[in-house]
Amino acid sequence: MLVERRRELGLLDTLFAEADAGRGQVALVDGVVASGKTELLRTFAEQRGDGVVTLATGGARSQRYRPFGSIRPLVSALPLASSRTEALLRHLDGRDGNDPTASHTFDVAHSLLQLVLEVSENAPLLITLDDAQHIDAQSMECVLHIANHIRSARVMLLLAEAAYGGPISSGYRIELIRQANFRRLSLALLSPDGVKELLEQHVDPSVAHQHAPACHAVSAGNPLLVRALVEDQPDEPHAMSVVGPQRSPSVGDTFRQAVMTCLERSGHGVVDIAQAIAVLGRDCTVDRVGSLLGQRSTEVERAFRTLRLAGCLGEREFKDSLFRQAVLDSIELTELARLHRSAASVIHAAEADIASVAGHLVAAGGVPDEWAVTRLIEAAEAALRADAPDRAIEYLEHALAGCGHDATGTKLRLLLLGAHWRANPSHGIRHVAKLSPHRYRGELDVEQSAILLRLLLWEGRIHEVRTVLDRLSETCRSGQDTAGGSLEYTGAWLRHTCPELAERWAELNGESDTATEPEPSPTSWWTKASVALHAVLTGTPDGSPAANAESVLQATALGDRTIEPVWHALWTLIHADRLDSALQWCDPLLAEAKARKATWWEAMFSACRAEIALRYGELPVAARYASRALSIAGTEGWGIGIGQPLSVLMNVGTATADHDAVQDHLRQDVPAAMFRTGYCLPYLRARGRYYLANEWWDAALEDFQHCGELTAQWGFEAPALAPWRTDAAEVYLRLGEPARARELAEEQLDRVGKSSPRARGVALRIIATTLDDVPRLRLLKDTVELLQASGDRLELAHALFELSRAHQALGQSAKARMVSHRGSRLVQACRMETSCGEVEPSGKVAGRGRSRSVASVPSSEAARRTTTKPTAQLTPSEQRVAALAAVGYTNREISARLHITVSTVEQHLTKIFRKLRVTRRTDLPADLPLGVEEPGKPSVQPLLSPPTMQVAVKRRSMTADTA
Missing domain, CATH: 1.10.10.10 (Winged helix-like DNA-binding domain superfamily/Winged helix DNA-binding domain)
Structure with missing residues (x-):
């Protein structure tokens, strides 16, 4: 059944009526390949009633050069005596002694005309000729001779030809156009409604209505391709029920074969040009296709016009990716690789997008040559700048196939490791070992060795770090160092990350153990961040570390080479108790990391955000960010730094009495080397707090004292990092040793100064528990003020409950109830485990109700700011x-x-x-x-x-x- 061809059928009916009345007609139907021309001719012929003689023939690509090949079927089908047609057939074959010369062709044409006119005297005659573009020259001469002499005959001559971007032979068409009784009909591709109507012939109307737009987009309205799509649908080929309303239809072998059929029948060279267009993709131009195939621009332009007429080609690319894929699938693998290599050269010569060159080089496979490796590296660096690490990894891995053990190979390894680390640090850390052979062969320069040192330490391979340190020290003493900034930064980085190795570094290089603040050059900003972090960890009393950290954050754009100093600057603000400032920087950095899809960056800033939330007492928020940091980077990716996010989760679990969760975190494997770095301190403290909450006094005291030994050994006296003295004082209070508890709290207070209101407040709270009622009350009020200023709602809740008990001891019941009520409200805001308002001297919140875990309470983002917002x-x-x-x-x-x-x-x-x-x-x-x-x-x-x-x-x- 024809679709959207009623107008054409009506016009042909009118022309045939004219011919039946003795006014012969000539009509030419054209359209792109498989647009329905053949079906239109067949349907029109079948609709002729009794008494009409219909003769059909057509051209074929294989018989284009066989003389009279298309005329023979007409002669054989003439309703005349066989003796008359047999004589003409012998004449066609030259069996009567005549050669098929030009004069002979005229004789054949004239004889055929006489037979045709004789038939038309008895009945109207319809002659159809399909694929006229492939009719041989001698047969076409006969057809034109008939067309010139049927104006007063009852004959209709109906031809069909495929529309190309340019005619194969324009001579016969000109001769037809010269005829006054000539009409031309052009078949358009099906509209979306036409596609729906065609689908309704094969599937349920509701399904056809649902999937017509997608089928039209893929097929461009070509009836053959629409039918092929119907046949390719899986499971139920005539229902298309498995194709969702917003999805493209499934494409299989039938569609691919139909595409190639259309292309092969569209003219000489169209298949090759279509394949070149598919390979080039968005980089396709007429000139590039010509260069790729070695063809003239005129030939390429003609094929472009043909494909545009077919509806499958836009300005330069195929309109639908499924059509393009069908063309690519038709290319042999070896030929496809050759085309991609050639495409890379053509695009490179045109100085086009480097990513396109790299894409074709990767698609070509094989071993890239030297120029290709250079282009792949350039493309990878551009991809990293464009925040596409996955694409950079693809380029670099292919480039490695063309590199040996040289400086380029080393650079590639480092770039590949950095790209992997940004996208997935768990994968990135597996590439660290692949750099070791380069180190053993002496292929790493100073800066590359410094990078390897930090990576090895992050992985916990301290023995190998020592080897790299020794090698760097030799390089430095020999005067071969051309990257002093890298060494300076490495030394500063070791001081706050692994003081044990920092001491060895200082010994090897004859340095002092103090770090001076460098001049603000691009490299020294990295050093400045590390120096600031080290200074705040060692308890520098003034605010210079925080100020330096702020200056680093203001001057540094986020990137692969700057992520470390930015992270260190954030931690400097956190350990300096500048939480508001840290929060103002952390949230935008975290948002940028997410927007740029940098997994490792997001994990790093999520860990910072978790620590900030914990110190504000936002337990659900802290747990969410810490869990996110661990899940996206993986425990392997966190390396020795895993102690930080784990400590947040352990602290949250302890505060909410979710002991099962804490046990799970404690069962998590951590690198043994972590306990030789600063990342172990928050871990040890969190574990000790958990032991304290469970009244395992000895275990808790052991962890706190271990913290004290390490901080003393490393000089890390920052109270915000690991206030082990007040933690240990809590244990001694529970053990009934208030004097020892007070002594530790006083030591903590002496070291704190005014820089950390949180640490001062906690120390004062512990001291207050050892005083008489009146001084205890006054000191607890000071404690509450300090903790209110710090923003730590967890510690503030503890202090309020202590203050409530102090009021109760003095008989001030109303005040006791009021303060206790406020403490309970804070407990609820923090999602702590309690339901009454009783706090034991140790600071552990105890309640008569069921304990509540963080997971069971809806989280409140920025609860601290939400709570105080009305006071603005x-x-x-x-x-x-x-x-x-x-x-x-x-x-x-x-x-x-x-x-x-x-x-x-x-x-x-x-x-x-x-x-x-x-x-x-x-x-x-x-x-x-x-x-x-x-x-x-x-x-x-x-x-x-x-x-x-x-x-x-x-x-x-x-x-x-x-x-």
Whole structure:
């Protein structure tokens, strides 16, 4: 059944009626290959009624050069006496003694015309000739002779030819056009509605309606290709039920064969040009196809026009990828490889996109030659800049096949390792061992050796690191170092990563153990970040490490060579207790890493974000980021650094009493070398906190004391890294040794200074538990203020419960209940494990209800900021009053504390209640910050300064000794 050909059939009916009336007609139907020309001729002939003589013939590519090959079927089918047709057939074959010369052709044409006219006298005659473009020249002369002499005969001559970008032989067409009774009909490809109508002949109408758009896109409306698609659908070839409404139809052998049939029948050389177009893809141009095939531009342009007429070619590429794939599948593998190699050369000569050159080189396979290796390296570097590490890996792995043991091979290995590391650090670390042969052969320069050293240490291969260190030291002493910045950075990096090796490095190179701040050159920014991190870990009292870290973050764009200093700068801010600043930098960096699909970068910044959230008391957020950091990078990829994300998860599990989760984390294998690096400190501390929560005092104390031994050995006295003294003091409190606990807390306080309000607050809380009721109360109020300023809601909750018990001991039940209520609210916000508000002296939260794990509580992103957001509308004075009122200060105490009148305090509280829409002090946020200053007014200081606190401690100690 014909589809979308009603107009053409109607026009042909009109022409035949004219011919039946004695006005002979000539018509030519053209269209692209497989557009339905043959079916139109057959259908039109079948629709002729009785009394009409129909004769059909056609051309064939294989018989184009056989004289009279297309006329013989017509002669044989003439409804005349066999003696008359047999005579003409003998004449065609030259069996009557005549040669097939030009005069002979005229004789044949004239004889045939006479027979045709004789037949038409008795009945109307329809002669159809399909594939006219392949009719041999002698047969075409006969056809044209008939066309010239049927104007008053009952004859209709109907021809069909394939439309090409250029005619194969324009002579016969011109002769036809000269006829006054000539009409030309062009068949268009099927529209989407036409494709749907054709599909309805094979599948259910609803299915046809659903899949017609996709089939039209693939087939361009070619009826043959549409039918081939129907046949190729899997399982139920006549239902297409397995093809989703938004998916392309399945393509199989039938479609591929149909595509090649269309191309082969579209003209000489079209198949070769179509294959070249498919290989070149988006890099296709007429000139490049010509260069690839060694053909003239005119031939290529003609084929382009033919393919555009067929609807499969756009401006330069095939419109549908499935059509292109069908063409590629038709090429033999060896020929396909040759075409890809040639395409790479052609595109390279045209100075086109380097990625296209590399893509063709990879597709060609084999061993690339020298120029190809160079292009592949360039393409890989460009791919990394474009955040496409997977593509870079593909280029580099192919380039390695063409490299030996030379500088280029070494560079390739390092580039490949970096690309793998960014995309998947678990895969990247497996490539570290492949660099060792280059090191043994002495093929690594100083900078490459420094990179290998850091990679080996990250993998935990300390023995090999020592070997590389020795080799670098020899190079440095011999004056061969041409990359001093790399060595400087490596030395600084070792100081905060593996102090044991840093000491060896210093000994080998005669360096001191102090790091000086370098000038801000591009390389020294890396060193500056490492020096800043080392400085903050060693407890530098001023704010220079944090300031230097900020300057590094401001001056450094994120990239493969800068990811380490950026990460170190972030950790400097975290360990310096500049959490707000660290958060402001971390979130954009994490978003950039995700947007650029850099897996390792995302893992690194997720680990930072997890630590920030933990220190703010955002337990669900901390667990989510730490889990993300581990899952995307893998435990193997984290190497010796795995202690950091694991420690966050262990701390969260301990705080939420999810002991099964902590046990799982403790069963996780960690490199033995981790315990010789700074990454073991948060791990040991987290494990010790877990032992403490389970009342395994000896095990907890052992881990905390081990932390102390390592920090003393390495000089890492930063309280924010591993405050082991206050951790150990918690154990001694539970063991009933308050004097030892107080001694450790005092040592911690002496080392902290004012740089870490969190560490000071924890130390003061422990000291307060060893004091009498009144000084204990006053010191706990100072503790609460410090912890409010630090933003650590976990420690603030502990301090509030301690303060509640202090009020209770003095008989201040109302205040005790109010402060306890605030502590409970913080516990809920932190998702800690408790349901009452009782806190034991050790700081472990205990509750009568069931314990709750992080996973069972919906996480609250940036809970700290969400909690304090309503207070943004308070003035600085109101915020200070609210903060003090929230922790139990009376109006008179607030008045004395802030040096304002009681009436002013009352007025402030009235405004605060109205702005925050609360009616009682118990409804005020418990973690209001106190560090807000107004111009001309002094900042709030703790009630007990360090000297006063020492006096109170000594007084308590004397009382205890007297007793």
